[in-house]
Amino acid sequence: MDTLTLKAPEGALSSLKRWFPSHASTWGILLLCLLLSVPVLTVLSSVTASSEGVWQHLYETVLGDYVTHSVTLMVGVGLIVLVLGIGPAWLVTMTQFPGSRTLEWALVLPLAMPAYIIAYTYTGLLDVGGPVQAWIRETFSLRFGQYWFPSIRSLGGAITMLSLVLYPYVYLLSRTAFIEQSVCVLEVSRTLGATPFQAFRRVAIPLARPAIIAGLSLVLMETLADYGTVQYFGVSVFTTGVFRTWFGLGSSTAAAQLAAVLLLFILFLVLAEHWSRQKARYHHTSNKYTRLPRIELRGWKKWAAVVYCSVPVLFGFLIPFLQLLKWSTETWHLLDRDGFLTMFGNSLQLASITAVIALLLGLFISYTKRLRPSLSLRGMVRVLGLGYAIPGTVVAIGVLIPFTWFDNALDAWMRRNFDISTGLLLSGTLVAVVFAYLVRFLPVALNTLDAGLGKIKPTMDDVGRSMGLRPLQILRRVHVPVMRGSLLTASLLVFVDVLKELPATLILRPFNFNTLAIRTYELANQERLAEASSTALMIVLAGIIPVIILSQTISRSRPGYDSRT
Amino acid sequence: MFKKLSLSLLVLCGTAAQADEVNIYSAREENLIKPILDIYSERTGVTINLVTGGADELTQRLELEGANSPADLLLTVDVGRLYRAKEAGLLQSVTSEVLSSVIPAQYRDTDGEWFGVSVRSRVVIYDKASVSPDDLSTYADLADPKWAGKICVRSSSNIYNQSLVASMIGHNGVEATQAWATGFAANFGRPPQGGDRDQISAVAIGQCQLAISNTYYLAGMLQSPDAAERETAESVAVFFPDQQGNGAHVNVSGAAVTKAAKNRDAAVKLIEFLVSEEAQAWYAETNNEYPVRADVPASALLQSWGTFKADDIALDALGIHNAEAVRVMDRAGWQ
Numbered sequence A: 001m002d003t004l005t006l007k008a009p010e011g012a013l014s015s016l017k018r019w020f021p022s023h024a025s026t027w028g029i030l031l032l033c034l035l036l037s038v039p040v041l042t043v044l045s046s047v048t049a050s051s052e053g054v055w056q057h058l059y060e061t062v063l064g065d066y067v068t069h070s071v072t073l074m075v076g077v078g079l080i081v082l083v084l085g086i087g088p089a090w091l092v093t094m095t096q097f098p099g100s101r102t103l104e105w106a107l108v109l110p111l112a113m114p115a116y117i118i119a120y121t122y123t124g125l126l127d128v129g130g131p132v133q134a135w136i137r138e139t140f141s142l143r144f145g146q147y148w149f150p151s152i153r154s155l156g157g158a159i160t161m162l163s164l165v166l167y168p169y170v171y172l173l174s175r176t177a178f179i180e181q182s183v184c185v186l187e188v189s190r191t192l193g194a195t196p197f198q199a200f201r202r203v204a205i206p207l208a209r210p211a212i213i214a215g216l217s218l219v220l221m222e223t224l225a226d227y228g229t230v231q232y233f234g235v236s237v238f239t240t241g242v243f244r245t246w247f248g249l250g251s252s253t254a255a256a257q258l259a260a261v262l263l264l265f266i267l268f269l270v271l272a273e274h275w276s277r278q279k280a281r282y283h284h285t286s287n288k289y290t291r292l293p294r295i296e297l298r299g300w301k302k303w304a305a306v307v308y309c310s311v312p313v314l315f316g317f318l319i320p321f322l323q324l325l326k327w328s329t330e331t332w333h334l335l336d337r338d339g340f341l342t343m344f345g346n347s348l349q350l351a352s353i354t355a356v357i358a359l360l361l362g363l364f365i366s367y368t369k370r371l372r373p374s375l376s377l378r379g380m381v382r383v384l385g386l387g388y389a390i391p392g393t394v395v396a397i398g399v400l401i402p403f404t405w406f407d408n409a410l411d412a413w414m415r416r417n418f419d420i421s422t423g424l425l426l427s428g429t430l431v432a433v434v435f436a437y438l439v440r441f442l443p444v445a446l447n448t449l450d451a452g453l454g455k456i457k458p459t460m461d462d463v464g465r466s467m468g469l470r471p472l473q474i475l476r477r478v479h480v481p482v483m484r485g486s487l488l489t490a491s492l493l494v495f496v497d498v499l500k501e502l503p504a505t506l507i508l509r510p511f512n513f514n515t516l517a518i519r520t521y522e523l524a525n526q527e528r529l530a531e532a533s534s535t536a537l538m539i540v541l542a543g544i545i546p547v548i549i550l551s552q553t554i555s556r557s558r559p560g561y562d563s564r565t
Numbered sequence B: 001m002f003k004k005l006s007l008s009l010l011v012l013c014g015t016a017a018q019a020d021e022v023n024i025y026s027a028r029e030e031n032l033i034k035p036i037l038d039i040y041s042e043r044t045g046v047t048i049n050l051v052t053g054g055a056d057e058l059t060q061r062l063e064l065e066g067a068n069s070p071a072d073l074l075l076t077v078d079v080g081r082l083y084r085a086k087e088a089g090l091l092q093s094v095t096s097e098v099l100s101s102v103i104p105a106q107y108r109d110t111d112g113e114w115f116g117v118s119v120r121s122r123v124v125i126y127d128k129a130s131v132s133p134d135d136l137s138t139y140a141d142l143a144d145p146k147w148a149g150k151i152c153v154r155s156s157s158n159i160y161n162q163s164l165v166a167s168m169i170g171h172n173g174v175e176a177t178q179a180w181a182t183g184f185a186a187n188f189g190r191p192p193q194g195g196d197r198d199q200i201s202a203v204a205i206g207q208c209q210l211a212i213s214n215t216y217y218l219a220g221m222l223q224s225p226d227a228a229e230r231e232t233a234e235s236v237a238v239f240f241p242d243q244q245g246n247g248a249h250v251n252v253s254g255a256a257v258t259k260a261a262k263n264r265d266a267a268v269k270l271i272e273f274l275v276s277e278e279a280q281a282w283y284a285e286t287n288n289e290y291p292v293r294a295d296v297p298a299s300a301l302l303q304s305w306g307t308f309k310a311d312d313i314a315l316d317a318l319g320i321h322n323a324e325a326v327r328v329m330d331r332a333g334w335q
Helices: A002-007 A011-019 A023-036 A038-048 A054-060 A063-094 A100-106 A115-126 A131-139 A155-180 A183-191 A196-225 A228-233 A238-248 A252-279 A299-334 A337-371 A375-389 A392-418 A430-454 A458-466 A471-500 A503-508 A516-525 A529-555 B002-013 B030-044 B055-068 B079-087 B097-102 B159-186 B196-205 B215-222 B227-234 B264-274 B277-287 B300-304 B316-320 B322-332
Strands: B021-026 B047-052 B073-076 B115-127 B210-214 B236-239 B249-257
Touching: A023 A038, A023 A337, A023 A375, A023 A430, A038 A252, A038 A375, A038 A392, A038 A430, A054 A063, A054 A238, A054 A252, A054 B322, A063 A100, A063 A155, A063 A196, A063 A238, A063 A299, A100 A299, A100 A529, A115 A131, A115 A155, A115 A228, A115 A299, A115 A516, A115 A529, A155 A196, A155 A228, A155 A299, A155 A529, A183 A196, A196 A238, A196 A252, A196 A375, A196 A430, A228 A238, A238 A252, A238 B055, A238 B322, A252 A375, A299 A529, A337 A375, A337 A430, A337 A471, A337 A516, A337 A529, A375 A430, A392 A430, A392 A503, A392 B055, A430 A471, A430 A503, A458 A471, A471 A516, A471 A529, A503 A516, A503 B055, A516 A529, A516 B030, B021 B030, B021 B055, B021 B264, B030 B047, B030 B264, B030 B277, B055 B073, B055 B079, B073 B079, B073 B264, B079 B159, B079 B249, B079 B316, B079 B322, B097 B264, B115 B159, B115 B196, B115 B215, B115 B264, B115 B277, B159 B210, B159 B249, B159 B316, B159 B322, B196 B210, B196 B215, B196 B227, B196 B236, B210 B215, B215 B227, B215 B236, B215 B300, B227 B236, B249 B264, B316 B322
Parallel strands: B021 B047, B021 B073
Antiparallel strands: B073 B249, B115 B210, B115 B236, B115 B249
């Protein structure tokens, strides 16, 4: 069975190969992947260069901190997102309790909240000078130091902030997996005497493992690439180390090597997971799907479920959202309204363009991988996937290097041969910006699309063929309906990610081009948190709608879901 | 598809070369620079195109773009970065009667490659209730164990801290500065975090008794739209260190014409405008920075803190010793 799937994954779709006429398309894809991997490859290729003693200095002073802090951050965020993501996903899918239908989509909302913004907001609330501690001091007439309060700007604070906005990845993917699980397996486990919790622990979670791991790896990559939050909190990790080494110590080589170490570590994690999964393959054992019977929770279990599922929404979305709202009503009069609308438009425009391109490229790559699988392509896609773990600034410089090289080379050639100067054609335009987004976020789209395509077993194509459908009809009548959810999810995730993106936009953008994220950052960087809140709020609001659509899509993603009911 | 899109994007964002324009890469945030640029545009009809961002990143972009870079002018908020851009060969020498007569020699490059346009001092902020200014004297004194657990300062990744330590290396050498930094870091009341305003708040609340901050941050808090923030700022005061010695550490925000500049003359004119009496008064009033020219008074608020002796070290030193300063702070355990 396994060898069969490996050898003929294309099934009857092989006739679609005429769309991919020769090896030309494979080469085309390889070239495209190579292009998009340039930033990753630039970073990785630095490993062999000499850094003139900078490593010696790092090793003697701060490297230990970078390693322990980064690892603690990863482990901490990893554990919390699992707790915040999987449990609620299971509860809202399988059980019924007060508010469960609302929480189903509300649990995704923190995805619209950029990590740096939630960090600013909680700092404003919880820092020594903030209203919460001021209230404690006034109410109990205490002075600072006479009471204990956790420091928000700390490693623990960074773990909390990142977990609160990143857990939706695990929630979304594990929920999709739970929804898609054949109810038969669960019923069998129940008839064998398993309690609902045992069924969850011993059947549902192992079956959902690939999805959970996929979500977790997105979270961990985003965590390692985060710069805004850790920098603001003064936590020294690999990303802050990269910039300090690069600009402070003036060694771009050692900085790139630090980033490379980070990438190799991630690559190792990805491969380790892959190998460990190969031993145990999880397949859907039955295709019989019925409407999921939701268990109605009673008594303390009901209220425990309410609390468990509300906590992530409350702290990851509601509290920071209300604080932003309060600040922005206080500072609304300071807002430059014309600029505000332009920025809003720019943000939406960039996010939509990138989402569409990422979707098309992702589809193209996924289908090529399916129809013309090759080791080189699989390897290339792996490398491409690391883009998500590279800090935005590093990606931006990684994009500038090839773009400016191309522009300058073309300019020189044109001058030599035609005495025309073409100047900079690509760098300093939105093309460079969108390209950088693709480097960072195409992996997200690819992951989602691959998972969607994986649901279409080759046998489904065969059945279509045997029923007399032509290849294009198979695409339209089999693939499109099954893939619809994945297509939407892929584009929406990219859309929301672009909306939140800051560092690459900042460096690569053309003249006079602002986005909401840039304005928010610039004001917050001047420590004017309250004034930064209006644009921050707009980012969140612009992200909410796609996020809700996303959640609805997943509810409907169950095979056999009938939208008329 | 991608090609088509790229082409249409190109058309959308290609900046057509026009007669009178200046293209600026600015490390000063848009809301702090655009108003004064708008005034200039309106008056002269010169089109100004602006990209803001981190100085290091913008310098990197300038370097990679090479001779074809559209940027005419680089604005930074510290001299270390100007020095770095000069070293990387990204700037060009400018001779301007106006600039050399108006800007004191200390605040411009000897080769005319960069010009300071505003001045700020990095000072000690102390809690009025628990600290008497008589207890304060020099930066060196802050390493004294009597301040153990009482000092708040932001991360050593911050360029202003790097510049401060670089100036000390310039004055006293690496060894003495290392000893100072180690003692200083041992006096921290909490791990470095947040920005300068956060350090001031921490002093006001009593977490620390002293903070290191640039002058305009306290000024900004004193004029904040938020009443609570004003109250916080009222409870602390400014101390200018080293008044009997080298003087208080100062840094400049500055402007430089890029080597690739296509609109060189227009760029020079713009710098001349930035140091005009009018623009200097605007800097002083709006951003609470010290004017670079002596004939424009500081804002009333800054004047209320009194005059001070500024360190007259050649500002190049802040750039020259930057990397060494980072190493010193790494070794001192200053996060």
